[in-house]
Amino acid sequence: MRDICPDPLTLSDSLLDWYDTHARRMPWRVPPRDRKSGVMPDPYRVWLSEVMLQQTTVVTVKDYFHRFTERWPTVGDLAAAKDSDVMGEWAGLGYYARARNLLKCARQVVSDHDGRFPADHAALLTLPGIGPYTAAAISSIAFDLPHAVLDGNVERVMARLHDIHTPFPVAKPELMAKAAALTPQSRPGDYAQAVMDLGATICTPRSPACGICPWSAHCRSRKLGTADELPKKMPKKTKPMRHGVVYVGRRADGAWLLETRPDKGLLGGMLGWPGSAWVDKSTALPDVPTPAAAAWRQLPGEVRHTFTHFHLHLCICVADLPLDITPDIGGFVARDVFRPSDLPTVMRKAFDLARTAF
DNA sequence: AAGTCGTGGGC
DNA sequence: TGCCCAAGACT
Known part of the structure; x- marks a missing residue:
């Protein structure tokens, strides 16, 4: 040859x-x-x-x-x-x-x-x-x-x-x-x-x-x-499904309640909505602490997203927050400063769904 | 050294 | 629709 x-x-x-x-x-x-x-x-x-x-x-x-x-x-x-x-x-x-x-x-x-x-x-x-x-x-x-x-x-x-x-x-x-x-x-x-x-x-x-x-x-x-x-590849594993909740809060002046995620791990260092860990079963979701005490309401529908190694179904909760509130998690980003394009795609999807509720 | 780590487009 | 793939690196 x-x-x-x-x-x-x-x-x-x-x-x-x-x-x-x-x-x-x-x-x-x-x-x-x-x-x-x-x-x-x-x-x-x-x-x-x-x-x-x-x-x-x-x-x-x-x-x-x-x-x-x-x-x-x-x-x-x-x-x-x-x-x-x-x-x-x-x-x-x-x-x-x-x-x-x-x-x-x-x-x-x-x-x-x-x-x-x-x-x-x-x-x-x-x-x-x-x-x-x-x-x-x-x-x-x-x-x-x-x-x-x-x-x-x-x-x-x-x-x-x-x-x-x-x-x-x-x-x-x-x-x-x-x-x-x-x-x-x-x-x-x-x-x-x-x-x-x-x-x-x-x-x-x-x-x-x-x-x-x-x-x-x-x-x-x-x-x-x-x-x-060709080329031959090793067989791939099937992706498991995970579930989670995110909280999209808007203050009365239009500021959004966001957090910067820790550097390590998924979406590390990126801006995002506070929420739960993403777990294998949706049964563990009700116990998630909210980022601020408010009347959170769960939106109908959910965000679906697929990462490299798992599928995610994300439940969205929204709330109107008063001007004097102090959040337990994250911080407010003023309406004029917030750029949705700064969000990773899954968080952008959550925002696109949530904004229809305000 | 497998597992982890995003997303959008093509079929 | 679901799966495959794209100029890989890090742990």
Whole structure:
């Protein structure tokens, strides 16, 4: 079978040729032509985009990336930002530990690296929120160092190219070795983006467009007809159902009763409505302490939301609160200051349902 | 080293 | 509708 995978250099060259004419334009990316003429991307923008792109689609990221770079043009600006401003700007993107680590990382780059991202892969790995993939992405894309990127796209491409049937994530070391063997010394930054573009636009999870793939002549699974059944994955567990209550309180002057959630755990560090823990059975709900003594009324209907590993049914209680009340939990956010867009999606859903009751 | 950690879109 | 998936990191 060696004949269909002849030479790593042939493969990387053919992919780079494809990328020269098919590279997707993105706000954080330097097109191949500009890069060839010496233009390098801003490491801050590469880092920011890569963190946002972790488990998140390009389409979703674009608006967030624009808002972040407009508001905080440099890593120094971001490092100086208020935590609540960054968390609010991240709201809706999900995986909120990324936002907390984003701030930690920015401040560490300022304090430990003179405000400049290190090019070195090992140094990048020590920064919060930068793991093996993101370190390789930054060092290759921003600094043109030949580190192999292994994300979901590359895993899929390698599994098909080499017809690897070992299920993920068991196959990861093997896939990494394949990806590293193909990464060229020349134009590693463009190559990293090219191989991910290939997975995102041609070697897609369903119905790969093998007919127009620059690697089709060298692809083992293409030859064997197994591309459609790759990559193999471990079976997934079914998500349990959880139940909870949130309290949406509005003071007479229009201020909303909110809390900042603890840094650890689900929605950590995010703004939200006070409420119960989210438990397996709804029978334990009546004993929840309310955030303020008031005539809370339960709304008909409920909020449904699905997280990574469980479904949630959220019961909504609302109340009008007097001006002189002192809440037991959380604090009031003035009507003019409160931005619903600062809420994570599940809390935004609760707000959208609750506001109809006022 | 499995489990935890969001969300929106596609089929 | 329910399930799959998306440029993973952290514990």
